[in-house]
Amino acid sequence: MGMPGRVDDHQWSQQHLSHYVEGELRPRARRRLDRHARECVDCGRGIRAMRALVHAVQGLDGIAGVRAPATIFDRVRLAGAGGSPSSQNT
Numbered sequence: 001m002g003m004p005g006r007v008d009d010h011q012w013s014q015q016h017l018s019h020y021v022e023g024e025l026r027p028r029a030r031r032r033l034d035r036h037a038r039e040c041v042d043c044g045r046g047i048r049a050m051r052a053l054v055h056a057v058q059g060l061d062g063i064a065g066v067r068a069p070a071t072i073f074d075r076v077r078l079a080g081a082g083g084s085p086s087s088q089n090t
């Protein structure tokens with residue numbers, strides 16, 4: 001098998017897309033996701049989609065003082081992380 005760790009990288013990236021977009025990742029994790037997303041169409045697309053979502057939510061936040069429900073992020077995160085967002089230890 002030519003590329004050990006590649007699938008791991010992809011799964012890890014998918015799990016941390018929302019953290020990445022929200023700026024919650026540590027610099028090292030950010031770089032890892034950055035590098036992976038550059039060569040992975042799926043994750044690149046995921047980042048763009050997540051950004052659009054964040055923008056939309058922040059946009060709502062600005063309109064008439066409406067608070068965007070934080071549960072949106074929780075839901076996205078759960079969907080992406082399989083329910084265990086704290087499994088990022090190395």
Ligand SMILES: [Zn+2]
Nearest residue numbers: 010040042043
């Ligand atoms: Zn990927």
